[in-house]
Amino acid sequence: MSIELELATRLASSVSPEIAPVTRRSYDQVVLPGDFPDPTVTKIGDTYWASATSAEWGAVFPLFTSKNLLDWELVGHVFPDKLPDWAGSNFWAPEFYQENGRTYVYYTARKKGGMLCVAVASADSPEGPYHDHGPLVGQEAGSIDGFAMPDENGDLYLIWKEDGNSCHQDTPIWAQRLNDERTALIGEATELFGNDVRWEGPLVEGSALVRHNGYFYMFYAGNSCCGKGCNYATGVARSRNLLGPWEKYDQNPILDRNEVWKCPGHGTVAEMDGRWFLLHHAYLAASHEFVGRQGLLSEFTWNAEGWPEFERRSPQAAPLTNVSELNIAEEFEGDRLGLEWQWPIGQQPTTKVRDGQLHLQAGASRLGALVARRTHVATYKAATTLDFANLPTDTFAGLAAVGDPYNALALMAGNGQVQIWHVKSGKQQCLVQVFVDPCDTITLRLEVWGGQRYRFAYSTDGATWQPLPTDSFSLNGTYLPPWDRGVRIALVAQGAEGNSATFNNFIVRNHR
Secondary structure, rough: OOHHHHHHHHHHHOOOOOOOOOOOOOEEEEEEOOOOOOOEEEEOEEEEEOOOOOEEEEEEEEEEEEEEOOEEEEEEEEOOOOOOOOOEEEEEEEEEEEEEEEEEEEEEEEEOOOOOOEEEEEOOOOOOEEEEEEEEEOOOOEEEEEEEEOOOOOOEEEEEOHHHHHHHOOOEEEEEOOOOOOOOEEEEEEEEEEEOOOOHHOOOOEEEEEOOOOOOEEEEEEEEEEOOOOOOOOEEEEEOOOOOOOEOOOOOEOOOOOOEEEEEEEEEEEEEEOOOEEEEEEOOOOOOOOOOOOOEEEEEEEEOOOOOOEEOOOOOOOOOHHHHHHOEEEEEOOOOOOOOOOEOOOOOOEEEEEEEEEEEEOOOOOOOOEEEOOOOOOEEEEEEEEEOOOOOOEEEEEOOOOOOOEEEEEEEEOOEEEEEEEEOOOOOEEEEEEEOOOEEEEEEEEEOOOOEEEEEEOOOOOOEEOOOOOOOOEEEOOOOOOOOOOOOEEEEEEEOOEEEEEOOOEEEEEEO
């Protein structure tokens, strides 16, 4: 026996036959916590890029990067400052397409005074800057959820949904060829399929395609996406040819609700190391519409018949356990606000960051000028300290829980007072006002439980808190979130244009 063979034999005999198998790492996680509906993902080079619906918040369409599909960094926005000239609202469902070193983003927006359209913007690199090319299609009922996919011959098509459910009609999925510049449709549109199965309810939408083993697979969503009564779910169909005929899986929906996650849907497929994932949104049942639709990564496999299958047919992501990692402690370092800050689209405020302070120029309309951050849980405390002594007369500044500029609960300071503002359907009411002794700074705090019950307090020394008296222990905030968005926490300044408020910090402490 050779020395090498003898050593190998000894090593083999010394190894226990009960070696523990290598644990397969779970990738089923919340990867975009907070309000990130309709998430999309693609791989460009060695980097994954993701984005999501912005709805009525700027900056429009966040740009995230990751190397592993789990850890994401916000690096910019498709439209960081200026909106496309033609569009006014409903910035939904961006989708990437990469070709010849150029990145395209197909997205939905509403034409000013008109219908929902699918449009396209492009850039020489995925981080931008992006040049908008305007709408590609806008049917009378509206056109949404565009996705670009080459057919079996290499010709690129746009797939989209006709938004018939908005006018009590069916919702066919269409496909039409794109021109060589990828900025206009050519030829005739072909209907692929519509909502014709019971679980799909009034619609099918959110198409995302992938090609695998000779088939085109379309992951799509059906039924009602949003709010308390949502019953969204995910289905799949396949075809040998892009233009059909398409076969829906008889086991649809392949991804549905469970006791932890509600209404999973509208996602995009990604592959990594031979494993397959869907990045999609779902509501956490415990916080639901108050936080919004969060970005989940769910792994699936291909069964013997060639169909995708999710484990137990429902999202397996656990709720966030260490929510303190998502706490915010903003001291306004640097010379500008970070990319995480948002504002109502079309109402980007004038801000300056210097010497550890945020200077927010006031707005006279509605709630005022505001900058906001997404929430991550439904129970938390938020606070800010502002320069009270130097607030101009009739300028109020403070902290607000905001569904949109028409629906908010705010704790505001000004004119020597602290007030609670109740804003509902655009009507503003002062519920409580108390006079405050003169002081240089004042700290304002709101507490919320379950997204629904709000309490407010202030401090002039940072240690002793004075709760604001209300008729009941807490105020009801169930009216705050719109049908398609979660609640934000905002810094607000209301007053004559040209006046400003100065904030020293912004703090959020999350609780499970």
